[in-house]
Amino acid sequence: MLKDSNRADHLLRLGAGSACPGERIEPAIELVEKGNIDYIIFDSLSESEMLAFERHKMSQPGEGYDTYTERRLRRIWPECARRGTRIIGNMGAANPRGAQELAIEVARDLGLGGRKVAAVLGDNVLSSIRELDPIVNETQERVSVFGDRLIAAHAYIAADPIVEALQQGADLVITGRVGDASLFLAPMIHAFGWKADDWDLLAKGIVLGHLFECAGQVTGGYFADPPYKVVPELHRLGFPIGEISADGRMVITKPPNSGGVVSPATCAEQMLYETDDPANYIEADVVADFSDIGFEQVGLDRVAIAGTVRGKPKPEMLKVNLGVREGFRAEGTVFYAGPGAYERAELAADVIRKRLEQVTHLKADALRFDFIGISALYGPTTAADKPPWEVGLRVAGRTQERAEAWKIMHELETIDNNGPAAIGRGLRSEAITEILGYYSTFIPREMVDTEVIVKEA
Template sequence: MTRSIRIGAGAGFSGDRIDPALELAEHGGLQYLVFECLAERTIALAQLARQRDPEAGYDRLLAARMQAVLPACRRQGIKIVTNMGAANPLAAARKVAEVARSLGLAGLKVAALTGDDVADALRGTETPLEEGGTVAGLGNRLVSANAYLGAAPIAEALAGGAEVVVTGRVADPAMFLAPMIREFGWSLEDWDRLGRGTVVGHLLECAGQVTGGYFADPGFKDVPDLARLGFPLAEVGEDGDAILTKVAGSGGRVTPATCKEQLLYEVHDPARYLQPDVAADFTGVRLEAVGEDAVRISGGTGTARTGMLKVSVGCHEGWFGEGQISYAGPGALARGELARTVVRERLRLIGLEAEDLRLDLIGLDAIIAAGAAPAEPREVRLRVIGRCASATAAERIGHEVDSLYLNGPASGGGVTTAVREVIGMRSCLVPAAMARPALHWLEA
C-alpha cells in the first residue's frame, strides 16, 4: 500500500485566524502543520523592527499561535514548519522554546533556519532590479534583501528531529514540500515528484483561500458557514499526488473550482513556475472531485531548478500622510465634494509637495473612476492621502483634513489621521550560492 502523510495549512498570512489551525491540530489527523505568514513587505517591516530591537523582527502572533497549537501538536506528534521567523528566526525560535517551557513541554526541539538575508552581499552591487535600475542605485534607501530559500534545509531540520522549524524568507510551497522530501526520501533531483509536491504546496499556502475564502461571491459562488471557515489539509502519497480536503464539519468548501482559483493565483507561467527546488509545470494538473469537500490533485510535473534565487528587496520610499472625514444626511455628497475642493486648494496654498496624491470619496470614486451615481448617497467619507519626502510634510495632509471640523462644510465628523513610513518592494535574481542556509538548534 502506498504511504501517505497529512499536511495542514495553519495560516495563509501574518494576520490570519488562529482557531482553524487549532481545529486542524486537534482533528485533522496531521503529521505536519505549516504556518505561512510572510508576505513581501512583511519582512522589510520586520527588518525595521529588528533595527529598533534586536529581539524583535518576527511575527507578532508567533507566541499566540504556539500557545494555541503546541499542546495538541506535541500530544499527537505533529511537526510544525513556519516562516514566522521573518527577519529574526533565531529570536523567534527562542520565543517558541519559551512558550513551550511555559506550557510544560520540556525537551521540545526547535530549529531556526537562517541564511536568507543577503543584504550585505548585495549592497552596492550593480545587480539589476526587475523594476529597473540596480541595487546600488537604491543607496542608503535599501532596507532589506532576502532570498527565497528552498525545501532542502527544512527537510534536513526535520530529519534531525526538529519538532518546530522556524524560518525567515523561504519559498511558500517549499515549507509544504520539505515534509514530503523528508518522509518519502525523494531525491532533490526527482523533478517530477518535486513538481507535484510544489503543486500541492501552492494549493495549501494561502490556507482558507482554497476552502472558500476570497472565493465567496454571494449568488454566484456561495460558500457555507464562512465565519467558521476551515483551513485545508492534503493527504499526499509517495508519488506526489494528493487529496485536498478539510476537517469534517468545518465551514467552507473544497471543490475543483476553489482549487482552480488558487492554482492560478500569483502564477506567471504555469508551464514554468520557478521555485528554488524545481521549475514546476502546472499545465497537466488534473482536479477531480472524489467526495464532499475532497479533490484529487494529480498530473503535475517539473524540470531542473534554475540555480538562481529570487530576492525580495525592501527600500525606503518616503512617508504616507492620510486624513479622513465623513459627511452624512441630506446633501452629504455636495458637502463631501466641497471638502475635497477645500483640501486640494489648501495643499496648493501651503506648497505641499506630495507624490501619488489622492482625494477620494469612499464608496463613490475611491476604487472605480467617477461616473454617474445610481442615487444620491446618504453618506460619504473623504480620504486624502499622499506620499511625502518627510514625516513632517506627511503630517500636514492629516492636519488639513482635521482642520475641516471648523473650517469646512457643515457636519463633518469621524476624523482620523495617520502618518506611516512607506516601504517599497523590488526584486532581483542572484546565484543560489549567495544564500548560505544554516540551522541553529534550541531545546525547551
C-alpha cells in the first residue's frame, strides 16, 4: 500500500530496540516481526555505560563494545534481511571497529554474506582534547590538570556519518558515541532528504529520537505507579514504533497486541526525561526548542506529536564526555531484623566508624552510612510510631587507594561475629570498584573528523 503512495505521503517506520546494553531481546524481535518497520535502532550507551566500556577495553583491548550485539544480531538479523529492515546502533561503544568485525563474522555464520556493515569513527577525541587542553565544565580548570588520570574523551557526533553509511548501502551501521537522538534522525534525513539547515524538521526528528532513545520508557515502561498509573501487560512491554512523514508529522505507537501503553502521559514523561532547558535541547545536529510541544491521542496506543517544535542552528562546539580515574569505591550491606533492629544497625555503624577511624586509620575522600528502610533515600522520612521490623545497614566509601577501600570491606566482613547480635547477610554485596569519574567539556566541531568504513560480510 505504501509503495503506491507518493513521496510526500510515504511513512517512514522506525523501531527502538533497546535502551541499554543487555536490553531484553523479545521486544526487538516483536518489532522486526510484527512492527512492519524500515529501521530498528539500538541505543546501548549512557555517560556511565560509555565509561564502563572504556574500562573494559583497558583490560580487554579487543573488546569495549556491547557484547550483547552478537546475541541480538543472531536473533533478529535473518528476519531483518528477509524484510529489508536496516539496523543502526551505538553498540560500537569504545570500539566500533571491533563490533564491526564481530558483526561480519556473525553475518557470515548466519549465511548473510554480502551484507554491508558500516563502522562510524571519529567520536574518540582523546588526543585532540589533550592537545587542545580546554576548560572542564564542572571544575573550570584545564583538562591537563587531570594528567594521565584522563583515560577517555568522546565527542557527541551528529547524524551525518550515519546518513553517509546509509547512502553507501549499509545494512547495519555501528557507531560509538553519537548523540542518542541522532541515531533516529539519521534515517529520516536519508529517507526524506531533509536539508542540513532545515532546522525545524531536524528538531522534530531529534524530538522523536529523544522520545525513543530509552525504548520502552515511552510505551509504558518506567511509568507504572498503581493505582494512579496502570500499565496493562507490563511483563510483555512492547517497544515503540515511530511513523514519520516527510513534512515532519509524527505518530508514536507500538506493535499490535503487545503489552504497555502509549498515551500523552507516557510521552510527556519521556519528553522531559534527562533534559535541561526545553527551549534549548542541544544536539550536534540542531538545537531543538520543544517548550511548546503537545501530545494528542489519535487512536488506541497511538499518539501524535502536536504543538510546535522549532529548531535553531547547530552548535559550533560539540560536547565531549571525559573519563578520569578517581580511585576506588567500596560498598556493602548487612541486615538486621526483629525487635531493636534499627538500634543494632546503628550500633554496628558506630562500631565500623570507630574502627575505621581509630584502628585502621582509614584515608577516605568520603564515607557514608545508610539505614535501608529508614533513611537511605532522601530521608529521614520514615514514621517512627512503630519500630521497623527490618533494617539494612549500608556502608560506602570513596578512597584513592585500593588498600584503603579494602579496609572498609574488611570491617563489613568482620562485623558479623564481632558486632551486634543477629545479623543477616543472605546477599553478599560487598564490592570494590574502580571509579571512572565523569566530566564534560567542549571541542570545536571542525576538530572532530568522522569517518565511515563500510565492509561487506
